[in-house]
Amino acid sequence: MSAMNSTKTVLDPFGTTIIEDYERLYKEFGIQPLKPLLDRIPNPSMYMRRNVVFGHRDFERLLDAMKSNEPFAVMSGIKPTGEFHLGTLMTAREVIYFQQQGATAFYCIADVEAYEDNKIPFEKSEKFAVGNIADLLALGFDPKQGCIYRQYKEQRVKDLAIVFARGATLATMKAIYGERHIGLYLSALIQAGDILMPQLQDFDGPKPTVVPVGIDQDPHIRFTRDLANKFRRKYNFIPPSSTLHKIMKGLDGSPKMSKRDPMGYFTLHEKPETIAKKISNAFTGGRPTVKEQQKLGGIPEICPIYELCMYQFVEDDDEIVEAYHDCKSGKLLCGEHKERTIEIVLRFVKEHKRRHSKFVDKAREILKVA
Ligand code: SF4
Numbered sequence: 001m002s003a004m005n006s007t008k009t010v011l012d013p014f015g016t017t018i019i020e021d022y023e024r025l026y027k028e029f030g031i032q033p034l035k036p037l038l039d040r041i042p043n044p045s046m047y048m049r050r051n052v053v054f055g056h057r058d059f060e061r062l063l064d065a066m067k068s069n070e071p072f073a074v075m076s077g078i079k080p081t082g083e084f085h086l087g088t089l090m091t092a093r094e095v096i097y098f099q100q101q102g103a104t105a106f107y108c109i110a111d112v113e114a115y116e117d118n119k120i121p122f123e124k125s126e127k128f129a130v131g132n133i134a135d136l137l138a139l140g141f142d143p144k145q146g147c148i149y150r151q152y153k154e155q156r157v158k159d160l161a162i163v164f165a166r167g168a169t170l171a172t173m174k175a176i177y178g179e180r181h182i183g184l185y186l187s188a189l190i191q192a193g194d195i196l197m198p199q200l201q202d203f204d205g206p207k208p209t210v211v212p213v214g215i216d217q218d219p220h221i222r223f224t225r226d227l228a229n230k231f232r233r234k235y236n237f238i239p240p241s242s243t244l245h246k247i248m249k250g251l252d253g254s255p256k257m258s259k260r261d262p263m264g265y266f267t268l269h270e271k272p273e274t275i276a277k278k279i280s281n282a283f284t285g286g287r288p289t290v291k292e293q294q295k296l297g298g299i300p301e302i303c304p305i306y307e308l309c310m311y312q313f314v315e316d317d318d319e320i321v322e323a324y325h326d327c328k329s330g331k332l333l334c335g336e337h338k339e340r341t342i343e344i345v346l347r348f349v350k351e352h353k354r355r356h357s358k359f360v361d362k363a364r365e366i367l368k369v370a
Pocket of ligand 1: 285298299300303304306328332337
């Protein structure tokens with residue numbers, strides 16, 4: 001279980017990680033801030049410009065490869081437990097961003113983790129995976145410049161996990177992941193296989209690889225970097241780099257958007273009226289009365305509506321800055337802002353669904369699903 005306490009933050013990829021102060025992570029976990037690198041990134045993504053991607057591990061290595069036109073890879077994926085939601089949308093867009101910057105892109109369907117962590121049988125996760133991959137393609141992933149696969153079916157990933165198991169003791173697994181059933185330790189080894197597979201000879205050998213993930217997944221990065229060093233002599237692996245993004249708040253104001261609370265999040269395939277209702281009922285950083293808000297202004301820093309716009313749905317940076325100042329000054333009221341946000345979100349969802357329907361057959365073909 002993850003939680004913030006007065007002494008130490010816990011990052012837990014299998015639990016609920018709540019971060020109250022991102023600044024503390026630099027010191028506590030040796031994560032590097034991304035901001036100082038921004039000027040060196042040729043075409044920073046929206047998430048990078050807005051400090052949603054706030055940290056990294058060893059990203060300079062990837063930057064050097066990008067700048068000198070050397071081969072590099074991006075790797076991430078999705079746990080197929082349901083429809084695409086806002087968290088998986090963010091990771092997918094980050095993978096596509098790096099692919100568009102020249103990376104060979106690897107996207108895995110983490111069906112072993114879905115089985116071990118969520119008890120989802122492979123026949124069921126296969127169905128979710130088809131929809132998820134159609135989403136990825138609809139967002140712009142180019143399958144000709146990448147590799148999409150299922151963990152359960154990818155022998156190279158499983159072979160790496162078998163080798164890596166010799167480099168991990170029970171004490172190490174407990175120290176990184178806490179006391180867990182062996183299946184979760186196995187899925188961590190499989191994830192290490194996912195992250196390092198792009199460096200196998202089948203994919204033209206060792207190369208800088210970036211893994212864009214939410215901060216709660218950082219333990220996998222640390223674990224895999226350690227394994228890459230341990231098995232360097234055998235495979236010549238380069239320790240993977242990462243970019244780390246913040247965790248979105250729930251629409252109900254809870255610190256983390258979670259599937260456990262249906263009113264706190266939405267998927268890209270929910271009915272438009274349901275999405276509109278969830279946004280309408282969302283918590284805000286507004287004041288109890290219009291008069292007070294006009295006088296004191298709202299608090300965008302704690303507002304999920306502001307976050308929804310900034311993290312996902314408003315592409316123009318100036319528009320975000322304007323909304324921030326209008327909220328702070330009391331010029332923008334929550335009702336109006338919610339209406340505007342509903343309109344933007346529904347427009348996006350409508351177009352996305354239209355594109356998604358065109359990619360379902362392709363997704364089946366890629367995943368070899370009948
Ligand atoms: S005006 Fe917008 S950003 Fe400000 S508190 Fe209300 S909903 Fe949030």
